[in-house]
Amino acid sequence: MAQPQVIVIGNEKGGAGKSTLAIHIVTGLLHAGRKVAIIDLDLRQRSLERFFANRIAWTKANGHELPLPIVPDMGDGKLLHKADEAEQMSRFEAAFSYAKSSADVIVIDTPGGDTPLSRAAHGRADQIVTPMNDSFVDFDLLGEVDPVTLDLIRPSIYSESVWEARKHRAIAEGRQVTIDWIVVTNRLAVAEARNRRRLASRMAKLAKRVGFRVGPGLRDRVIYRELFPFGLTVADLSNDIRPVSVSLAHVAARQEMRNLMQALGLDDAISAMDAAA
Template identity: 70%
Template sequence: MADPTVIVVGNEKGGAGKSTLAIHIACGLLHAGKTVAIIDLDLRQRSMAKFFANRAAWMAGNHQALPMPLEPDLGDGKALAKADETIQMARFNAAFAEARAQAEFILIDTPGGDTLLSRTAHGLADQIVTPMNDSFVDFDMLGVVDPVSLEVKRPSLYAETVWNSRKMRAASQGRSIDWVVLRNRLAPTEARNRKRVDERVQALAKRIGFRVGPGLRDRVIYRELFPFGLTIADLSTDIRPIPVSLQHVAARQELRALMGALGLSDSNDALLAAE
């Protein structure tokens, strides 16, 4: 088997929608018939792991079959979060090796903070997906702006972490890491602040070399399907735990745009076929 594609969803700020994106990327790939392994490094929250546990329970209770990812065992997340870094790395390396031997894609969700596990995952990535909300609070994880002119002064610590990972990958393998920043949870209306943030994001993208793509809006559908372990990619004539509306059609189009921005065209074909 060829080496899997490693996708890391990360930034160092909580609340940007990393787990929501990771869940939807995983399901988009699964519906495209890909073998996906997930590793949830947000050891205290484990939102992605909980989502797929909910999915297994919902399927069993409703006699339905949906694609599921492989999930190498990291053990008890809260206990591992308190463990020595040597133990953490040993568990992660074992999980990654297991995923690498079985999957076409490895999807890693990282915590909203700087940890050894998160830095290690970033260094293993073929693609880093960084969500950000439409605010200078979120932009601060990418770059530092002048408080008077709002001009970008320098990259942030997180941007430097990604930059270092890309340099090491280029030096060791002769190729870089594809870094995609997704504008996530956009408000439905245009605003002056959005324009200002967008200008700074585009300027920083040219400076440090990331791509900018569309994320997912702040829609109720993404939250109300979570308890079932379902996404909009799963909805069909047989699987409708909630009433379907035009909002769900728009949400599916958002997911297609997201997968297209990441270069996962097979997943887009699968989502089109599901409509």
Template identity: 80%
Template sequence: MSDPTVIVVGNEKGGAGKSTLAIHIATGLLHAGRRVAVIDLDLRQRSMAKFFANRAAWMAANEQVLPMPIEPDMGDGKTLAKADEAEQTRIFEAAFAHARASADVILIDTPGGDTLLSRMAHGLADQIVTPMNDSFVDFDLLGHVDPVTLDLIKPSIYSESVWEARKHRAISQGRNATIDWIVVVNRLAVAAARNRQRLEERIEKLSRRVGFRMGPGLRDRVIYRELFPFGLTVADLSNDVRPVSVSLAHVAARQEMRSLMLALGLDSGTLDAPLDAAA
């Protein structure tokens, strides 16, 4: 069996939508028939772990069968967060080894901050997916801009972290080993804004400077949040799985998610099938 593809969802700022993006990518891959292992490194919040626990409970209560990921044992998150670096490294490496032996895609959700485990995960990545909100507050972690002209000055701390991850990969796997870095602007407001245009211009300049590509994000839709308590995403919706009434907004969200998966070079699975909205 060939080595699995490692996808890291990363951004050192909290609230950028990393976990939302991670669970949607995971469920999209699962419905495409991929063997997916998920590792949740947000040791305090554990949103992705909670999502799949909700999914198992919902399936049992509703006598439904949906694809589930492989979840290597990371123990109790809060206990692990308090452990020393040697213990954290040991547990993560064991979980990653389990995932590597069992899956063809490993998806790692990282916390909003610079941690040992996050740095380790970035160094193992084949692909880094960085969500950011439609805001210069989020952009500040990628690049610094002049406070008067808003001209791009230099890359910022997270861009430097990705650079270090790329350097580590080149040293460990050879100079031709690369990390595909995709930045997606998440939680877009539906209406266009002047601020967004300015932001997109700076992102485009920074992408050429530090070497990432742009991908479509997920708009700020209630739909992405309302299915979380069930452990479901729009990829799961079908004639048999409809915990909420399906509307045109769900259809649009499904197409949005399909566009994201295709931009990442991933299978779009059941997202290719039409979804009928309620009359």
């Protein structure tokens, strides 16, 4: 059997939009007919798992059917959060093993911090997707800049974590392994053009230095938040499924999602979205 593709959504800073990104990647893949397994390692919040629990409840109540991911059982997240590292790793290994035997794609959402579970997930990634806000506060986890000149000085803590993941996987598999790392600027504001130009320049320099691609993210749109309680994304909206009023902003959001899938190389998901549009 072919090994499933493993996509890890990672960033050690909270509030960057990891779960939002994971939700949209998973739903895009599901609509493309892919068998997707999800593993939510944000043990306290578990936004990714709750989103799909909402999806099950809403579609059942409204008489609709939508594709769902495979969710390996890791037990109660709040209890597991308090468990020791050995117990957490054991549960993760079991969930990952089940996902490998059941899915074409595994999407892992990681917490906003450096944890043993997050490091283990990064070490299994074929693709790492890192969302960051349009801010030097978020960039600081990727690279350090001179406070006077804003020149790039060196890679920062999360860049080092990805480098370690690449190294450990190469050692474990006994060969050179390429982990495709994509950084997407998320929650873009309309203004702040000067800040964006400065940030984009440093991003380009750091990308060459540590080896990531810069991809399109999702703007700060209400639609991404207002569909969460229903377990829906813009990819799910149709003439029958429309719990909120549809506007031109939703069309733009759908195009953003399409651009994201294209950057990730998920062409079948793009085709499915175009067919449903």
